[in-house]
Structures are given as C-alpha cells and as structure tokens.
Amino acid sequence: MHIGNYFGAIKNWVQLQDDYDCRYCVVDLHAMSMPYDPAVLRKNTEQMFVDLLAAGINPNRSILFVQSMVPEHTELNWIFACVCAYGDLTRQVSFKEKSEQLESKPDTFISAGLFTYPVLQAADILVYRADFVPVGKDQTQHLELSRTIANRFNNQFKAEFFPEPQVLATETPKVLSLADPARKMGKSYGPKHYIGLFEDEKTVRSKVRSAVTDTGDAPSEKLSDGVENLLGLLRACGKNDIEAAFRAEYATGNRRYAPLKDAAADAIVELTSGMRTRRAEILADRDAVKRLMRDGAEKAQVITRATMKEVRQLVGLPRR
Numbered sequence: 314m315h316i317g318n319y320f321g322a323i324k325n326w327v328q329l330q331d332d333y334d335c336r337y338c339v340v341d342l343h344a345m346s347m348p349y350d351p352a353v354l355r356k357n358t359e360q361m362f363v364d365l366l367a368a369g370i371n372p373n374r375s376i377l378f379v380q381s382m383v384p385e386h387t388e389l390n391w392i393f394a395c396v397c398a399y400g401d402l403t404r405q406v407s408f409k410e411k412s413e414q415l416e417s418k419p420d421t422f423i424s425a426g427l428f429t430y431p432v433l434q435a436a437d438i439l440v441y442r443a444d445f446v447p448v449g450k451d452q453t454q455h456l457e458l459s460r461t462i463a464n465r466f467n468n469q470f471k472a473e474f475f476p477e478p479q480v481l482a483t484e485t486p487k488v489l490s491l492a493d494p495a496r497k498m499g500k501s502y503g504p505k506h507y508i509g510l511f512e513d514e515k516t517v518r519s520k521v522r523s524a525v526t527d528t529g530d531a532p533s534e535k536l537s538d539g540v541e542n543l544l545g546l547l548r549a550c551g552k553n554d555i556e557a558a559f560r561a562e563y564a565t566g567n568r569r570y571a572p573l574k575d576a577a578a579d580a581i582v583e584l585t586s587g588m589r590t591r592r593a594e595i596l597a598d599r600d601a602v603k604r605l606m607r608d609g610a611e612k613a614q615v616i617t618r619a620t621m622k623e624v625r626q627l628v629g630l631p632r633r
C-alpha cells in the first residue's frame with residue numbers, strides 16, 4: 314500500500330466503521346485473474362490482511378477476512394454467472410482496458426476469469442445482501458452490473474431477495490506522484506513515484522525532499538501541481554492550519570518550498586509511524602494473524618451460509 318491508497322480509500326474504510334456494519338475482504342481470488350506467482354499471492358494476501366489491520370480496520374468492529382476462505386462467494390458466483398447476460402459482460406470497459414494491457418506484453422495470456430470477474434464481484438457484495446459499497450468512480454460500472462444481477466435474480470426467481478447495492482461516495486483526495494506530478498501516485502512507475510505507507514522515516518523524508526515543485530523564480534498566480542500535491546498531503550494529514558499558513562505566505566510572492574517539504578514530511582512521518590509500529594507488533598505473532606483470518610472467515614460464513622441456504626432453495630438446488 315502507498316499513501317495514495319491510504320488517503321484515497323483505506324482511511325475512508327476505517328472511518329466508515331463508526332457508522333456502518335462493515336465487511337472488508339482481501340480479494341485473493343480476483344488477484345488470480347491476472348498472471349501471477351502462487352508464492353507471491355500467498356505472501357501478498359497475508360501482507361494485505363496485516364496492512365489493513367495496521368491501518369486501522371478493527372476486527373472487533375468489522376468483519377475482516379480473506380475472500381477464498383469463504384467459499385460461498387464462489388458458489389454464488391456460478392449461480393450469478395447463469396443469471397448474468399453474456400452481453401452485459403462484453404460491455405465492461407475494465408476488461409477491454411486490462412486485456413489490452415496484457416496484449417501488449419510477450420506471451421500474452423488472457424484468462425476467462427479476467428472476463429468474468431465482475432460476476433464474482435457481484436457475489437462478493439450480494440452474498441452479504443449489502444446496501445452500500447464504498448467504491449471509486451472506476452468501479453461504478455461494476456456496481457451497476459451487481460444491481461442488474463440482483464434485479465434479474467429477483468425477477469427470475471420471483472423473490473425480493475437481493476437489495477440493489479448503492480455506491481457510497483465519499484470525497485477523497487487524489488494523491489499525485491512526487492517525482493512526476495502529472496501522474497497519479499502509483500506503484501507501477503517505480504519507487505521514486507510513491508511513498509509506501511509503512512516505509513521508514515529516512516526514506517519518506519528523502520522522497521519528499523526530492524519531490525518536484527517548481528523553480529519558484531517567476532511565480533505565477535497559480536501554484537504548480539507538485540506544490541498543490543504537497544499542500545494536499547498536509548491537508549490529508551489533518552494539518553489544515555499549516556497548509557493555510559503556507560498558502561498565505563505563497564500569496565505574498567514568497568515561494569520557498571523547502572519548509573513546505575519539511576512540514577509535509579513531518580506530517581506523513583507522524584501519521585505513519587504509529588501504523589508502522591502496529592504493523593511490526595502484528596507481524597511478530599504470525600499465529601495470531603492466522604487466527605484472525607480464521608475468525609474473520611467464520612464470522613463472514615454465519616452470514617454467507619444463511620444467504621446460500623435461501624438462494625439454493627430459490628434456484629432449485631437440493632438442501633445441503
């Protein structure tokens with residue numbers, strides 16, 4: 314995880330725990346739809362689970378689990394695959410984008426799973442009969458498909474069984490790459506472009522210090538994207554007063570950026586050092602992590618088994 318993921322998504326998931334009964338899962342099955350290495354998948358699944366705990370997902374307030382440990386997701390996936398129209402899947406833009414990405418690589422392999430994963434996503438959501446899903450704009454088409462599937466299921470089996478899940482939209486900041494503020498912060502461009510959420514203090518400070526700003530020589534009215542990005546990071550860390558002070562100073566024509574970089578680095582280090590400590594504590598007891606994974610899956614299955622019992626009855630499958 315990088316700080317873009319944190320400010321753009323995970324921080325919001327942590328806050329949602331105050332107002333909703335939340336279920337969060339590490340989607341290892343979805344990760345299999347793209348070319349992958351089994352050992353890396355196993356490691357990343359556990360790491361993501363630990364990272365979510367360290368970032369503030371509380372297993373006593375939410376259900377946190379690993380997708381493949383709750384097999385009802387895949388059972389409902391097949392039933393939905395038979396409810397979903399082939400044409401609906403061919404219209405998903407994410408498949409076009411991802412398959413084109415893969416086609417540009419040597420030894421291209423495009424799995425059927427990549428084509429059908431929005432159906433599994435519908436199962437991930439509807440197996441909990443969820444009302445809301447906190448997704449970004451890029452996922453609204455998939456959620457639309459989940460609603461289509463819920464409706465078609467209800468019509469076909471003459472039951473008001475699945476609710477139509479709605480997007481839970483929250484305004485979240487877009488964090489830009491430090492080395493190239495024309496792009497979003499992301500891992501694919503290399504380590505200079507992102508700050509890892511659990512990266513050590515020295516690296517964080519050195520990355521922020523080399524962030525691209527502008528020369529400051531001929532200041533125009535407008536601040537550059539790089540400077541806005543650093544100010545945005547201060548705001549995202551809750552340092553609105555410091556951000557306002559820099560804006561006031563820059564409005565007078567004084568455009569010294571070294572103090573801004575120091576303040577942004579301080580704020581990021583302050584926010585992430587607690588999470589880094591918590592992550593190290595969690596990782597020190599791997600058996601406890603395994604236990605949390607099992608507990609999470611068990612809690613999830615109390616819901617998913619009840620859903621599947623009714624679904625099997627509705628669609629004409631024998632009782633198990």
Ligand code: ADP
Pocket residue numbers: 317318319320321322449486487488489497498499
């Ligand atoms: P995925 O393929 O699962 O969307 P990403 O790493 O692209 O994986 O994104 C995970 C989440 O983090 C998404 O909700 C995305 O919107 C958010 N996110 C990713 N990069 C940024 C960024 N630079 N700024 C803000 N949010 C981001």
